[in-house]
Amino acid sequence: MITIIKKMIGGVPVPDKKELSEKAPVEFAGIPDELVLFMSHHIGAPAVPLVKPKDTVKRGQLIAEPQGLVSAALHAPTSGVVKAIEPRFHPVLACMSEAIVIKPDGKHEPVEGLAPKASHLDSLSAEQIRAIAREAGIVGLGGACFPTSAKITPPEDKHLDTYLLNGSECEPYLTADHRVMLEEAEKVIFGFKALMKASGVSRGIVCIEDNKPDAIEAMKQAMSGYDGLELAVLTTRYPRGGEKQLTQAVLGREVPPPPGLPYDVGVLVSNVGTAYALAEAILTGLPLVERVVTVTGEGVAKPSNFKALIGTPVSYLIEKAGGFAGTPGKVIMGGPMMGCALKSLDVPVLKGTTGILVLTKEQAVQEPILPCIKCGKCIDACPLGLQPLWISAYAERGFIEEAESFRAMDCMECGCCAYICPAKRPLVQLIKMAKAEISSRRKARR
Amino acid sequence: MGDRLLVTPPPHVKSAKTVQGIMLDVVIALCPAAIAGIVLFGFRAALIILASVVSAVASEAIYQRAVKKQVTINDFSAVITGLLLALTLPPNVPVWIPVIGAAFAIVVVKQLFGGLGNNFLNPALAARAFLLAAWPLHMTQDWVNPMSYDAATSATPLAGFNATGQTALTFKEMLLGQRLGSIGETCILALLLGGIYLLARDVIDYRTPLGYLGTLAVGTWIFGKPGELFQGNPLSAIFLGGAFIGAFFMATDYVTSPVTPRGRLYMGIGCGLITLVIRLWGGYPEGVTYAILFMNLVTPLIDKYVVPRYYGSGHDKMARKGGGR
Numbered sequence: 001m002i003t004i005i006k007k008m009i010g011g012v013p014v015p016d017k018k019e020l021s022e023k024a025p026v027e028f029a030g031i032p033d034e035l036v037l038f039m040s041h042h043i044g045a046p047a048v049p050l051v052k053p054k055d056t057v058k059r060g061q062l063i064a065e066p067q068g069l070v071s072a073a074l075h076a077p078t079s080g081v082v083k084a085i086e087p088r089f090h091p092v093l094a095c096m097s098e099a100i101v102i103k104p105d106g107k108h109e110p111v112e113g114l115a116p117k118a119s120h121l122d123s124l125s126a127e128q129i130r131a132i133a134r135e136a137g138i139v140g141l142g143g144a145c146f147p148t149s150a151k152i153t154p155p156e157d158k159h160l161d162t163y164l165l166n167g168s169e170c171e172p173y174l175t176a177d178h179r180v181m182l183e184e185a186e187k188v189i190f191g192f193k194a195l196m197k198a199s200g201v202s203r204g205i206v207c208i209e210d211n212k213p214d215a216i217e218a219m220k221q222a223m224s225g226y227d228g229l230e231l232a233v234l235t236t237r238y239p240r241g242g243e244k245q246l247t248q249a250v251l252g253r254e255v256p257p258p259p260g261l262p263y264d265v266g267v268l269v270s271n272v273g274t275a276y277a278l279a280e281a282i283l284t285g286l287p288l289v290e291r292v293v294t295v296t297g298e299g300v301a302k303p304s305n306f307k308a309l310i311g312t313p314v315s316y317l318i319e320k321a322g323g324f325a326g327t328p329g330k331v332i333m334g335g336p337m338m339g340c341a342l343k344s345l346d347v348p349v350l351k352g353t354t355g356i357l358v359l360t361k362e363q364a365v366q367e368p369i370l371p372c373i374k375c376g377k378c379i380d381a382c383p384l385g386l387q388p389l390w391i392s393a394y395a396e397r398g399f400i401e402e403a404e405s406f407r408a409m410d411c412m413e414c415g416c417c418a419y420i421c422p423a424k425r426p427l428v429q430l431i432k433m434a435k436a437e438i439s440s441r442r443k444a445r446r
Numbered sequence: 447m448g449d450r451l452l453v454t455p456p457p458h459v460k461s462a463k464t465v466q467g468i469m470l471d472v473v474i475a476l477c478p479a480a481i482a483g484i485v486l487f488g489f490r491a492a493l494i495i496l497a498s499v500v501s502a503v504a505s506e507a508i509y510q511r512a513v514k515k516q517v518t519i520n521d522f523s524a525v526i527t528g529l530l531l532a533l534t535l536p537p538n539v540p541v542w543i544p545v546i547g548a549a550f551a552i553v554v555v556k557q558l559f560g561g562l563g564n565n566f567l568n569p570a571l572a573a574r575a576f577l578l579a580a581w582p583l584h585m586t587q588d589w590v591n592p593m594s595y596d597a598a599t600s601a602t603p604l605a606g607f608n609a610t611g612q613t614a615l616t617f618k619e620m621l622l623g624q625r626l627g628s629i630g631e632t633c634i635l636a637l638l639l640g641g642i643y644l645l646a647r648d649v650i651d652y653r654t655p656l657g658y659l660g661t662l663a664v665g666t667w668i669f670g671k672p673g674e675l676f677q678g679n680p681l682s683a684i685f686l687g688g689a690f691i692g693a694f695f696m697a698t699d700y701v702t703s704p705v706t707p708r709g710r711l712y713m714g715i716g717c718g719l720i721t722l723v724i725r726l727w728g729g730y731p732e733g734v735t736y737a738i739l740f741m742n743l744v745t746p747l748i749d750k751y752v753v754p755r756y757y758g759s760g761h762d763k764m765a766r767k768g769g770g771r
Contacts, residue, residue: 415457
C-alpha cells in the first residue's frame, strides 16, 4: 500500500541541494592513519574501555562495553594497535571527552569468531535480535544516537502498533540514507523487519520524501516479498523527517510534549541507516564499525558518499573527496539546518555523523542581526506551533520563566525559525540558551 | 587553515528574505498609488510626497546621529513612513505639513520608543492623527479636483455617502480615483495592484485586508442606508475614504499588528468594526486612522490571547480533563 502525504504543519522550503552527491555511489573511504573512538557516541552513559594502550585489536573486536541499558558497546573498526586512551575534542559535545585512539596496521584483519548470526529472521527470537543490536553497539544513525536495543525494548505498559522507517532524509545536501536505500534496499528492509520483530510491532511503514524517486522504486521492489509493510511518500519540505512530524503526518497522531516520545502514542521511529546496520550485524556478524557519510557542499571538489570507519578524521574524508574547491568558509558535521560547525578538521566521524558539509567562503557569511520586526514568519514556520520570537526575546532579556511559559522546552531546534527570519536573528541559539537555563533550574529545584 | 573556519550556531543556511528586501517590496507596492496620486492631483502631490520622504529619512539620520546610534536609513523603513504619510494627506496642504508630520512620525512615534521594531503605533498614522488635531482645517479642506488640478474645499464624497448611503460617483470613477481625497487613497486600481504584489511576494497576510474590508462591506450593507437594514452599498464603502490603503498597507504593518495568522484576522475585523462605527455614528467622516491606531493599541492583548495551537496540546487537554491514555 502506498500513501502520498502532502500535509505538514509549519516547515520551510529549503533548496535541497541533493543533486551534488545523490548520483555518487557509496565507496569505501579507506583506512586512515588514526582512528579516534569516543566513549560517548550515544545518548546515555559512556562506554567503559576494555583495552589498554599498546594492545593489539582486530576489526570488530569489542573495545568498550556499555554501562546500563541506555548505553552502547564500541568495537574496533579495523585491526591495529591502541595508541592511547586520552581525552580528545568531541565535535558535538564541544568539550574534551575520553577516547580510544587506534593506529591501524593496514591489514584490516577481522576478529576471530566474526560470523553471520542468522540468514533468516525466523530463526531468531525477539530477545535474540535485541541482544544482537546491543552487542553490535547499534545506535540510531539519524543523528540522535539513541541506543537501538533500548528503543526496541520499550516499557511493558506501552502498547506499540506501528514502526516507521525514516528514509525521508529531510536535511538538505545529505544523501547517505538515499544511497543506502538505493544500493542496499534488501538489507534495509531485512533490518526493518528485524526491528519490527524485536519490538513486537506488526505494522511497518517506510517513509521517504518524494525527491528520491529512485530510492522509492528500489524500496518498493525490496518490500514486495514481505507482509505488513506499507510505503508513505511525503512531499519534500524541511523538517519532514523529524520523528514528531513523521508520526503526525503519516499516522495523524501527535506525540505528547517533552519528555513525550513517539512510543507514548504506540509508535517507534528508526532511521534507514539503523535498519541497515542491524541487518549487517545479523547477516555478517559485523558490529557497527562503519557507516555511510555524505561529504558534500559547494566547497568540496568531488561530492561523495563514503562508507567510513567510525573514528576516521574529517580531514581524511575531505581529502578523499578531492579536497576543497576554493577557500572553505565553514565545515559542518551533519546537515546545514541542525549540524554543528567545526573549528578544526582534526575531529573524527561519530556513529551519528550523517555527513560533512563544506560551504565556501562566499556562502559562510555572517549577516548583521537586526531588531525583530514581528513579521511572524517564525510562527508560521515552526512545526511545533511555538512562537520563537517571544521565547527568544525573553531569553535575550533573562526572563527565563516567561520563556518557559511560552513552551521553550518543546523546541526541537530544527532551525526553521532562524532560517526564515528576515532580521537574521539567532533564534535557535537564544531558545537553546533558555532551555539550558530552565533545565538547570529544574535540577536545582529537585 | 582550521582557525579561519567560521563557527556559528545552526542553521548554516538562511532564506534570502531580509528586512531591507521586505521594506523595499512595500516601497515598490506603494509606487502605483503614488504615481496615480501625481497623475490625478498634479505636481503638488509630487512635491508633498518628496517633502515627506525626505523629511522622514533626514529625521531618522539626524536623530540617530545625535544620539550616537547606528544610522539605519538604508533599511527603507523611513522611506515607507514618509511615503505612507504623504499618501494620506490632502494634495493641497502647505509643504511644511508633511515635513513636520514625517519628522514627528520618525522621532516621536518611532525612535523615542526604541526605533524599528519597538514602536507600538503605526508612525505614519500617528503622525496623521497629530496633524489632524493640530491643523484640522488644512487636513480636511485642502483638496484638489482630479485631473483639472483646481483647489477644492468641499467635503469629500465619503461624508455624503455616510449620511445618505449613496454616492453620485460611478464605479469607474471610484476605481480610477477620480474624486476628492488624499493623494494616495483614491485610486483603488493602483492600491489593488500594490496589494496583490505584497500578497504575491508573501509580505502581507491576506487575512488582515480581507477581515478589514469584509467587515466594513458587510457592516455597511447592513447598516449603511439610514433607516433601512440590508440596503447599504458595500462596494462604495470600501472604495471611498481610506479603507483600501489602510487595509493593505497600514493595518498590515508588522511591528504594530498581531503576529499570528488568527490574530491578524482579528486585527482586520477590529479595524473594520471601528471604522464602521466612526463613519456611521461618529463625528468624523472617516475613521480609518483612529481604527488602525486603536487596534495598534490592542495588538499586545491580541498577541497575548490569540496564540497558535502547539504540537501535542491534545494530550495536555486530556490530562487536564483527567482522561489521558
